[in-house]
Amino acid sequence: MTQSVDVVVVGGGQAGLAAGYHLRRQGIDFTILDADPAPGGAWQHMWDSLHLFSPADHSSLPGRLMPTQPGETYPDTGHVVDYLADYEKRYDLPVQHGARVGAVRRDGDRLLVEADSSTWRARAVISATGTWSRPFVPAVPGRGLFAGRQLHTVNYRRPADFAELGVPPAGGWGRVVVVGGGNSGAQIAADLALAGDVTVTWATRRPPRFLPDDIDGRALFDVATARRRALDAGRGDTGGVASLGDIVAVPPVRAARDAGLLRVQPMFPRLTATGIRWADGSRSDADAIVWCTGFRPALAHLAPLDLRGPRGHVATAGTRAVGEPRLHLLGYGDWTGPASATLIGVGRPARDAARDIAQQLSS
Missing domain, CATH: 3.50.50.60 (FAD/NAD(P)-binding domain)
Structure with missing residues (x-):
């Protein structure tokens, strides 16, 4: 059965939840399709000892401060998963877990979103699938021979x-x-x-x-944001976080x-x-x-739209795909918004995407 909705958000991690928060504020009818069976996005799959780079009060999604974790300056992944699960419930976001999206296609004046057990016709789509599901391993000679x-x-x-x-x-x-x-x-x-x-x-x-020992995620976010503002204003590239270490x-x-x-x-x-x-x-x-060789954007579901460019990126103006204006990409890195792959950084591009979609739907 095919269902209709104004917006489908693909991915229910931090970027998808931030998108849902701002879509709700715009009064837009939407659903969030998430491949994971439980809330928490990629954070539920991280290694045990991982902690955030930033304190809780600087690691929050829009509208809801992350509470501090007793005994921890930098929250661990379990605390982040609990926060995201609570965020999803607090704002009653319509997340369908266990709904893996296989393809997004053009269908006349709509986009057709094909998930495991459902198909959706949407006026706009936000792709927020991140990178965790697409690990990258370099083609080092002999890798197939190594017996360990x-x-x-x-x-x-x-x-x-x-x-x-x-x-x-x-x-x-x-x-x-x-x-x-x-x-x-x-x-x-x-x-x-x-x-x-x-x-x-x-x-x-x-x-x-x-980086200097006193630098944490708070300073990194400020530096990344300053770089993006400089570039948007036509000033020289400050180098951003990469200039520090x-x-x-x-x-x-x-x-x-x-x-x-x-x-x-x-x-x-x-x-x-x-x-x-x-x-x-x-x-x-x-x-x-x-x-520990990084990741690539998880964008296989967008293959039918034929938008991929160099390094697997989709050309965007802000978060909107240049080759398909009904599609927005959120949370993949600086090319979809300054620091948009971070908890605190994804809020602003999510807000901008929701505003853009609201204007698009009303015109």
């Missing part, structure tokens, strides 16, 4: 899993190589190193650049770094059956590799 265990950030949960997963013991639970010089690589390398039962090597394409020195990362536990090596050119072959020809045995 390979995980991506999406599969990592805790150091003890290496014992449970049967990584061969080598003075503990094994020898693990963490690949990737961003925040996830630093945090997972620190998590493993501080556990003490794993020998960790951290491989990065360039030397890690730690790559890695937020959260307490566990600082502790591992200061204790000399983060053993950093330049990225290796090849894997072998038993481990790593380094650029100088030397070899190191490894039992497991954790690829």
Whole structure:
């Protein structure tokens, strides 16, 4: 059965909920289709030790401050999941969980949204599927030959899993190589190193650049916003967050770094059956590799619209797709709004998208 609605939001994580909040304020009839069976978006799938970069009062969606977590300056992922579930319930947002969208197509003056068990005809669509469901692993030569265990950030949960997963013991639970010089690589390398039962090597394409220890998400959001405003005003590029560094020195990362536990090596050119072959020809045995190598936008459902450009992005003006004005993209990164992939940053582009859609529907 095909149902009709003014707007379909694809994705019920933080971006989808922020969109729902502002659509409700505009008096628009909408539904939110979310592939996950429960509230919380990607946060319910993160590793155990992960905490936000920012305090709770600087990590909130529009309309509802995140409450502080007792005993924690920076809330953990469980607290974020509880907050998102409460947000969804508090604003009575029409989220259908377990509804995976397979395709969005043009259908005359409407967009046809095809989900697992339902089809919707909508006057506009907001795509807010994020990146977590599309992990990226580089095509390193020999990756298919490596006989050890390979995980991506999406599969990592805790150091003890290496014992449970049967990584061969080598003075503990094994020898693990963490690949990737961003925040996830630093945090997972620190998590493993501080556990003490794993020998960790951290491989990065360039030397890690730690932000000053007193910098957290509050300052990063302000810097990213200032950069976007400068660019929009035609002023020079300030460099934004990238000009400060790559890695937020959260307490566990600082502790591992200061204790000399983060053993950093330049990225290796090849894997072998038993481990790593380094650029100088030397070899190191490894039992497991954790690829902290990022994500790509999860936009497969938009393939029928034929909008993808370089690097998999869809060209946008604000949040609106240039090639399909009935489609908005929200929460994928700066190309869909300054800091829009963050809890605090997604509110403003969500508001702008809802206003744009309201104007479009009324004209």
